[in-house]
Amino acid sequence: MRIERAVDGYLRHVAVERGLSEHTSAAYRRDLDGYARWLEAQGIADTDAVTADVVSAFIADRASAAPPPAASSLARLQSAVRSFHRYLVREGVSDDDPTGRLRPPKAARRLPKALTIAQVEALIEASGPAASDALPGDLVGLRDRALLELLYATGARISEIVQLDVDDLAHGDVLRVRGKGDKERIVPVGSYAREAVDAYLTRVRPELSRRGSATPRLFLGVRGAPLSRQSAWLVIGQA
16 A cells, blocks of 8 residues: 555544544654655655564664654654554554564653752751751751761762761761672762761760660661661751
């Protein structure tokens, strides 16, 4: 069957049988009209001449366009072409579906947005008081500030920070961090972070430690147990 005739038949089918919205039907028509024009440019005018290699070449050609299409647009295009050829098989127009082994395009991964220095400073200030301003009973505020200061100063993951032991700080102005695969690395600790951690160690941790069983972990919860990753995320979320 001629490509143009097959496309018209498929579009009538989806409009009536599948009840697609005007917007979706128009998008399918644009995609399949472009597909038909591309096939014609390759000298392919009949549906029986379309192979898996032809379909892959078409998708690759569209993916490499300038400017590159959005992953969602490419996925919709691929879906339209696949649905079109499956329709031809169901209707007995084609014997084989050339899109059977076509893989969906990978969605683009967005890079995380970094906080500005002002935003980080506001986050730390909101977490708890500095050591010089803390009230005697402000255990949680001093702990939370030490946690955030250490995160900011070292660039470590939350999972790495909550796994720290007190002994990991016994190296002056550097910190021993255990990452994925239990690999260790040494990272510097700035004066602000060191001051906040020292205040936590002398004024807060001994009290928290008495509330629970003995543990070498640096950061403790209010009941004396090691601070969990989920609890550390709450500290950030509430700051």
